[in-house]
Amino acid sequence: xxxxxxxxxxxxxxxxxxxxxxxxxxxxxxxxxxxxxxxxxxxxxxxxxxxxxxxxxxxxxxxxxxxxxxxxxxxxxxxxxxxxxxxxxxxxxxxxxxxxxxxxxxxxxxxxxxxxxxxxxxxxxxxxxxxxxxxxxxxxxxxxxxxxxxxxxxxxxxxxxxxxxxxxxxxxxxxxxxxxxxxxxxxxxxxxxxxxxxxxxxxxxxxxxxxxxxxxxxxxxxxxxxxxxxxxxxxxxxxxxxxxxxxxxxxxxxxxxxxxxxxxxxxxxxxxxxxxxxxxxxxxxxxxxxxxxxxxxxxxxxxxxxxxxxxxxxxxxxxxxxxxxxxxxxxxxxxxxxxxxxxxxxxxxxxxxxxxxxxxxxxxxxxxxxxxxxxxxxxxxxxxxxxxxxxxxxxxxxxxxxxxxxxxxxxxxxxxxxxxxxxxxxxxxxxxxxxxxxxxxxxxxxxxxxxxxx
Amino acid sequence: xxxxxxxxxxxxxxxxxxxxxxxxxxxxxxxxxxxxxxxxxxxxxxxxxxxxxxxxxxxxxxxxxxxxxxxxxxxxxxxxxxxxxxxxxxxxxxxxxxxxxxxxxxxxxxxxxxxxxxxxxxxxxxxxxxxxxxxxxxxxxxxxxxxxxxxxxxxxxxxxxxxxxxxxxxxxxxxxxxxxxxxxxxxxxxxxxxxxxxxxxxxxxxxxxxxxxxxxxxxxxxxxxxxxxxxxxxxxxxxxxxxxxxxxxxxxxxxxxxxxxxxxxxxxxxxxxxxxxxxxxxxxxxxxxxxxxxxxxxxxxxxxxxxxxxxxxxxxx
Numbered sequence: 001x002x003x004x005x006x007x008x009x010x011x012x013x014x015x016x017x018x019x020x021x022x023x024x025x026x027x028x029x030x031x032x033x034x035x036x037x038x039x040x041x042x043x044x045x046x047x048x049x050x051x052x053x054x055x056x057x058x059x060x061x062x063x064x065x066x067x068x069x070x071x072x073x074x075x076x077x078x079x080x081x082x083x084x085x086x087x088x089x090x091x092x093x094x095x096x097x098x099x100x101x102x103x104x105x106x107x108x109x110x111x112x113x114x115x116x117x118x119x120x121x122x123x124x125x126x127x128x129x130x131x132x133x134x135x136x137x138x139x140x141x142x143x144x145x146x147x148x149x150x151x152x153x154x155x156x157x158x159x160x161x162x163x164x165x166x167x168x169x170x171x172x173x174x175x176x177x178x179x180x181x182x183x184x185x186x187x188x189x190x191x192x193x194x195x196x197x198x199x200x201x202x203x204x205x206x207x208x209x210x211x212x213x214x215x216x217x218x219x220x221x222x223x224x225x226x227x228x229x230x231x232x233x234x235x236x237x238x239x240x241x242x243x244x245x246x247x248x249x250x251x252x253x254x255x256x257x258x259x260x261x262x263x264x265x266x267x268x269x270x271x272x273x274x275x276x277x278x279x280x281x282x283x284x285x286x287x288x289x290x291x292x293x294x295x296x297x298x299x300x301x302x303x304x305x306x307x308x309x310x311x312x313x314x315x316x317x318x319x320x321x322x323x324x325x326x327x328x329x330x331x332x333x334x335x336x337x338x339x340x341x342x343x344x345x346x347x348x349x350x351x352x353x354x355x356x357x358x359x360x361x362x363x364x365x366x367x368x369x370x371x372x373x374x375x376x377x378x379x380x381x382x383x384x385x386x387x388x389x390x391x392x393x394x395x396x397x398x399x400x401x402x403x404x405x406x407x408x409x410x411x412x413x414x415x416x417x418x419x420x421x422x423x424x425x426x427x428x429x430x431x432x433x434x435x436x437x438x439x440x441x442x443x444x445x446x447x448x449x450x451x452x453x454x
Numbered sequence: 455x456x457x458x459x460x461x462x463x464x465x466x467x468x469x470x471x472x473x474x475x476x477x478x479x480x481x482x483x484x485x486x487x488x489x490x491x492x493x494x495x496x497x498x499x500x501x502x503x504x505x506x507x508x509x510x511x512x513x514x515x516x517x518x519x520x521x522x523x524x525x526x527x528x529x530x531x532x533x534x535x536x537x538x539x540x541x542x543x544x545x546x547x548x549x550x551x552x553x554x555x556x557x558x559x560x561x562x563x564x565x566x567x568x569x570x571x572x573x574x575x576x577x578x579x580x581x582x583x584x585x586x587x588x589x590x591x592x593x594x595x596x597x598x599x600x601x602x603x604x605x606x607x608x609x610x611x612x613x614x615x616x617x618x619x620x621x622x623x624x625x626x627x628x629x630x631x632x633x634x635x636x637x638x639x640x641x642x643x644x645x646x647x648x649x650x651x652x653x654x655x656x657x658x659x660x661x662x663x664x665x666x667x668x669x670x671x672x673x674x675x676x677x678x679x680x681x682x683x684x685x686x687x688x689x690x691x692x693x694x695x696x697x698x699x700x701x702x703x704x705x706x707x708x709x710x711x712x713x714x715x716x717x718x719x720x721x722x723x724x725x726x727x728x729x730x731x732x733x734x735x736x737x738x739x740x741x742x743x744x745x746x747x748x749x750x751x752x753x754x755x756x757x758x759x760x761x762x763x764x765x766x767x768x769x770x771x
Contacts, residue, residue: 043580056633253497296748300711304728313505387621391715405627425619
């Protein structure tokens, strides 16, 4: 059912606004795309992106990500001493007297370290070492002054001048020299998340700990086992639960306090800033510029100023959010006020009520749900924002996160804090969403009633 | 019994019920406000306790702290802004610029602070672009009315939620260790966050479109891409643009903060100037930052008003 040429022409003639648009309207998408491409080329040059990408270390990414959810143990075996004994680094996750079952002293005097069961292991004494992985056995002779692989070298083994490195993927690696064997074995999970190695509860199963708490003898005379356990968890040296949770609470407090105080200050000011309510146009303009100013002086600037004024901590962060929120909430409140329906106001005015009463009964019922909703929205977004602000010294979890990353070694700790932050953001999002939905229902009912009454 | 007494009886009952309801409502409001006040006082106390310096101890010194802000020589502010050598220079960092001018044309140069500001703005623009490019396809997949598969929708929605909630500073820190500390790590961090933030707003717009054009295209046998391209996109593009502009405003602010924690740009310089008490430099930086953010906000507001009218400024209740 093809159209004839006349029909097409007729349609074109009927809808000139579709088929014969002015040139600028037809070409602006093209211009926009061309401009974007040009800008991206400029940005590529500006950030010297090719060079940055060439010099980046993407191979670190999987390593870092695996460190988020795992920990490793690195026993070292000295071969140049009379007796071969495993040595663990200080503060190893195994505590002071480690005797893991994956390090085996064989009857013939050799040692076997099982890195992944029997499939990936290393067996050695002072003269030779045997590495088994990926179904291949690699014998190494240690007698010639430097380690030598006797036989073919598989591609997962690297032979250096005085060291042989066998990489076994996620589970770990083995480094062999003539005078020592170094093993790194990686475990999935977080080590000592509940009790650290100094705690008397360390290394005990959940059942044992519970029975100790319920009915065991006092491990530390004078304190109940429950109090001791709680104290040990709270002061866990490796994970610093107490400090992390306190900092997290600080972040929450910063967002709450800053937003609430901002709302309290912005509330009366918004009435004087709203064009339809203010007693003077000049005052309205001045207040609006004031709100713009508070918003445009960035939260960062406020945070830095207050950190200098009050010292680092949540007080500085709250003050920074407070000052920014005066601007943001003042602006949104006054815009909400300018959008109200004037009829209820006129109604109250016609009864001869004074100015304050007019606002109370003619304006407030209409805007309060909107105000609360916007405040909740800001609260939600400030809970996220407070994390970043913290990193410049304004208190909260941000600084702790930043420090844990700066040292670059403790990604598991970083991930623990990230999970807690995510949980907090999630919970507060849901609280705020729930409250706003309730409010919007109220608003909806109100609007429907108004519509029904004309 | 006359009808008048029935009437008054009913009215009285109604008035009583109304009074009871109002009393209950007032009670709840008072309770809510009371709890809020208690929470406010408790959190104030907590924040004050946890802070390094306490509010009332520090309050009298607020003005001392402001006094270093006032430079001895006001023209130093302009000199700092335009990278002109100051006669007050004693060889310290206070009047010196490690980076210095960036010469473009023989005598024409960009002063250090403008270059840093440019970096910050570019970080914001590029990361918003990244956010936009990925958020658009994601939003079509996440919209209930456009994608029939609930599993796909859920996966994309959760993914965007994760991107949104993940602290930017951690992503920045992670990538700082991979692509070196600087603006590129900040771009990646803010870009990823923007994907999540824009994606959520975008799919909510998608779910509210008029489905008739879509049905029309479906009737003539258009596939998914054609339907999205010709039925959905023209309806939502102005709103998408409006939200993207809003995102640019937010991202300029975040990129400034990222700068202060090592993401390059003006944030770092500002942090240094404030922590070392360089009054003239601080004033120059604050002025520059203030004007930039103000201009970005005003420009974005103007463009949004042109794109979608007053609707751009109505927040959803």
